[in-house]
Structure formats: C-alpha cells, structure tokens
Amino acid sequence: MASSAIIPNSDIALGRDGAGDRVIVFMHGWTDDLHVWSPVITELSASGFETVRFDLAGFGDRTQANGPFTFDRFAADLLAVVDSVDKPFVLVGHSMAAPVVELAAQARPERALGLVLLAPIPMAGTRLPDEVIENFRSLAGAEASAIQAMRQQAGPSAPEAELARIATVAAKARPEVVRATADLWNNGHPAERPSSFANPVLILTGSDDPIITPDVAATVVARFDPAKTTAAEIEKSSHWPHIEQPAVVAAWISRFLASNLATEAVGR
Numbered sequence: 001m002a003s004s005a006i007i008p009n010s011d012i013a014l015g016r017d018g019a020g021d022r023v024i025v026f027m028h029g030w031t032d033d034l035h036v037w038s039p040v041i042t043e044l045s046a047s048g049f050e051t052v053r054f055d056l057a058g059f060g061d062r063t064q065a066n067g068p069f070t071f072d073r074f075a076a077d078l079l080a081v082v083d084s085v086d087k088p089f090v091l092v093g094h095s096m097a098a099p100v101v102e103l104a105a106q107a108r109p110e111r112a113l114g115l116v117l118l119a120p121i122p123m124a125g126t127r128l129p130d131e132v133i134e135n136f137r138s139l140a141g142a143e144a145s146a147i148q149a150m151r152q153q154a155g156p157s158a159p160e161a162e163l164a165r166i167a168t169v170a171a172k173a174r175p176e177v178v179r180a181t182a183d184l185w186n187n188g189h190p191a192e193r194p195s196s197f198a199n200p201v202l203i204l205t206g207s208d209d210p211i212i213t214p215d216v217a218a219t220v221v222a223r224f225d226p227a228k229t230t231a232a233e234i235e236k237s238s239h240w241p242h243i244e245q246p247a248v249v250a251a252w253i254s255r256f257l258a259s260n261l262a263t264e265a266v267g268r
Contacts, residue, residue, distance in 0.1 A: 007084050011062055012077060014085075017041055017051045022113065022261075023087045024253075026053040027078065029095030029119075029240075030181055031139070031147075031170035033060030036094075036162075040242045043250030046257040052085060056097070058177035060169060069180045071189045075103040082108060090257065092116040094242060095212075096185040098220070099123045103189070105197050113261050114200040116253055119212045119239050120220045123195075125188025126211060136182045140175035144168045154210065155238040162243055195223040200260040202230050204252055206237035206244070230256065 005014045015034050024046070026037040034053040041051050056074055057065035067073070078100060082089050088111045093101035098120030105112035126133075139147055148167035151158065170178075201224045205217045214233075221231050232252060237244040 005084075007080050010077075010080060011057075011065055012054050012081060013061065014081065015053045018049065020048040020050045021087060022048055022089065023050045023052055023082075023085050024090045024092060024257075025078065025081060025085075025101075026051065027074075027091070027093045027097035027101055028053070028056065028059070029093075029097055030185060031059060031173055031178060032094070032166055033169045035060075036166065036240075036243060037092075039246035040250045040253070043247045045250070045254040049090070049257065050085075050087070052081065054081060058181065059173055063172050063174060063177070067177075067180070069177055069184060071099050071103060071184065074100040075107065078104040079107055082111065087111070088113050090114045090116065090261070092118065092253065093120065094118045095239065096121050096181065099185075099189050099191070102195060102197060102223075103191065105199075106195065109197070112197065112199060114202070114256070115197060116202045116204070116256065117220060118204045118242060118249065119206055119209055120203060120217070121185045121188075121212070122216060122219050123189055123191050123193070123223065124219070126186050126216065127188070128186055128211075133182060133186045136186075137179045139170070140173075140178035140182075142171065144171040147171055151240075155240050155244055157236055157238075157244045158240060159243070166243075193223060198225060198228070200228045200230075200256070201225075202252065202256040203232075204241060204249060205231075205233050206239055206241045207233050207235045208238045211239055228260075 091101035098117040144167040234241040
C-alpha cells in the first residue's frame with residue numbers, strides 16, 4: 001500500500017510503498033523527480049523490503065529548497081530519510097545520485113546492506129570539456145519542449161509520455177540550481193579512493209550511454225571490492241535505463257537482493 005510522510009523539521013516528503021523489515025531507498029538523478037522510479041518499483045519482486053523515494057533538494061516538489069546544492073548536503077538529506085525510516089537499507093542512486101548514496105552508506109555502515117548504482121556519475125565527476133558541460137548548463141531556464149527534445153535524442157527508446165512529464169518537471173527547477181548541480185556532477189567530490197563501503201554493490205549502465213561509457217563505468221567499478229561487486233550493461237538503453245528498460249532494471253535489482261541479501265540478518 002502506498003503512503004506518504006514528511007520528515008520532521010524538513011521539507012522532505014517520502015513516497016512509501018510495500019512493507020518489510022528492510023527498505024530500499026531510491027534517489028533520482030539530475031532534474032528528475034521521485035516518480036521516475038514508479039515503473040521499476042512496480043516490477044520489483046523483492047520480498048521483505050519496503051520501498052521509499054523522495055525528491056532531491058531543488059527538484060520535483062522541492063524547487064524552493066535552499067542550498068547549498070552539494071553532494072554532502074544531498075547525502076545529509078538521505079541520511080535524515082534512512083534515520084527516520086530506521087531499518088536496514090539498500091540505496092539505489094541514478095546518475096548524479098550515485099556519489100550521494102555511496103557517501104550516505106559509508107556514514108551508516110551498520111545498517112547499509114548494499115548499493116545499486118545506475119548509470120553512475122563517478123565520485124570524481126565526469127570532467128566533461130567546457131563546451132560539453134555548457135550544453136547541460138544551458139538547460140537552466142529552458143522550456144520543457146527543449147528539454148524533452150534533448151532527452152528524446154539522448155534516449156530514443158524512452159516512452160514519449162514519460163519524457164514529456166520529466167521535461168515539465170525539469171523546466172520548473174530554478175536556473176541557478178540547474179547550473180550549480182550540473183557543475184557539481186561534472187566536478188565531483190574529493191572522497192577517498194577506494195570506497196570504504198564493503199558490502200555488495202550492483203552497477204548497471206546503458207549500452208548506448210554517451211556520458212557513462214564503459215571506460216567511465218570502469219572507474220566506478222574500481223572503487224569497490226571486486227569480490228562483492230556486480231556490473232552489467234542494459235541493452236537498448238542510454239543514460240536512463242530505469243525509464244527505457246524498467247522491467248530489466250527491476251529484474252537485476254530483484255536478483256541482486258535475492259542473491260546477496262537473502263541471508264542478511266535483519267537489525268544486524
């Protein structure tokens with residue numbers, strides 16, 4: 001059963017589905033919102049897990065949130081969520097949210113069961129050339145139609161209705177937030193390497209992703225314990241596999257949970 005809740009003393013509204021002694025928390029990527037995860041959550045077959053999602057500060061229904069718009073601030077919001085839910089958790093982060101979920105998991109190692117990184121921005125950032133990142137920064141203040149056209153070109157297999165919805169959501173973000181967060185994921189975070197997160201990690205990328213290429217993905221994979229890390233490529237998808245191939249993404253997440261976490265002791 002779906003429900004909603006507000007984290008006390010904050011502007012964070014949670015979308016909660018299902019029931020279980022453990023929780024999967026989904027974090028969306030740049031200019032998206034919590035609803036992008038709906039198709040994946042519908043397809044999940046993981047038992048014993050509640051699902052939770054929320055909007056990042058500056059996006060979705062939190063466009064009026066104040067800064068700073070940093071990975072540490074986003075991680076602090078996520079930690080407020082997992083502390084409020086108060087269950088052992090798996091964190092799922094798309095794109096810009098990948099460094100966020102890693103930082104949060106490192107801060108709560110006693111309850112962080114696993115990570116799923118989808119088309120992950122590296123902790124060190126993408127470091128795109130100035131002329132390329134400027135194309136992303138130029139979406140600040142853009143009309144929804146322009147944003148939809150960019151998304152359609154980058155992810156041609158995505159459903160048109162969802163692209164239109166996401167473009168409308170993205171167009172509501174304040175221009176200064178769009179620019180600041182584009183610079184954020186391009187410049188990265190000075191976290192230690194390798195990661196201190198020691199539990200299972202699933203890394204999923206799109207076969208046609210122009211941003212997270214195999215070489216870029218390899219830098220993310222290298223951060224984690226190879227004995228506990230699974231990496232896979234989703235065919236016929238680009239930077240938004242959860243929108244383009246939600247059933248495939250859900251199947252990977254369900255298998256990851258079943259194979260790695262079935263025997264994890266609740267409340268460990």
